[in-house]
Amino acid sequence: MPNWLPTLDGIVQWLVEGIQVADVGCGHGYSTLMMAEEFPNSRFHGFDTQTASIEAARKHAEAAGGRQTGGVCPSRRDDLFRRQYGLVCFFDVPHDLGDPVDAARHVAKVLAPGGTVMLVEPFAHDHTADNLSATGQLYYAASTRPRHPST
Numbered sequence: 001m002p003n004w005l006p007t008l009d010g011i012v013q014w015l016v017e018g019i020q021v022a023d024v025g026c027g028h029g030y031s032t033l034m035m036a037e038e039f040p041n042s043r044f045h046g047f048d049t050q051t052a053s054i055e056a057a058r059k060h061a062e063a064a065g066g067r068q069t070g071g072v073c074p075s076r077r078d079d080l081f082r083r084q085y086g087l088v089c090f091f092d093v094p095h096d097l098g099d100p101v102d103a104a105r106h107v108a109k110v111l112a113p114g115g116t117v118m119l120v121e122p123f124a125h126d127h128t129a130d131n132l133s134a135t136g137q138l139y140y141a142a143s144t145r146p147r148h149p150s151t
Ligand SMILES: C[S@@+](CC[C@H](N)C(=O)[O-])C[C@H]1O[C@@H](n2cnc3c(N)ncnc32)[C@H](O)[C@@H]1O
Pocket: 024, 025, 026, 027, 028, 030, 031, 047, 048, 049, 050, 053, 075, 090, 091, 092, 093, 096, 097, 098
């Protein structure tokens, strides 16, 4: 995380000053909490479609204490669309989305002026032969990839 965020121009400064952040597909909320603890002036909202994950994320936020507890909320579409975000994050999520392109279109509507998207996804090469390691096979199976003409 400390290496990823600085790759986005100016975003660390924004986070220090205070912006709204959406962590889409936050799972148990670890990424949300890591950012919330690092940037106390910003407000972090975790979204996930899995009720059990959101409950776990809430518990982790409560255990961490402090102001970030209210920043973890269920992923109802209306919740996401209720505000504009300076940063929208997808950590290891796009390959789980039924329609990642449509999700990106929706996210474009909730970006504040100058806002940006952090997208982190397991990396796999395009061809099976280039992924013949334990992690390569896993990532190739999970990662979104261009539709090959022969498939
Ligand atoms: C591989 S997990 C990553 C979780 C977390 N970002 C992390 O890095 O630990 C993918 C998450 O995306 C969530 N997800 C899948 N489809 C979603 C959707 N349409 N909206 C929000 N979350 C979604 C899943 O429930 C799951 O928690």
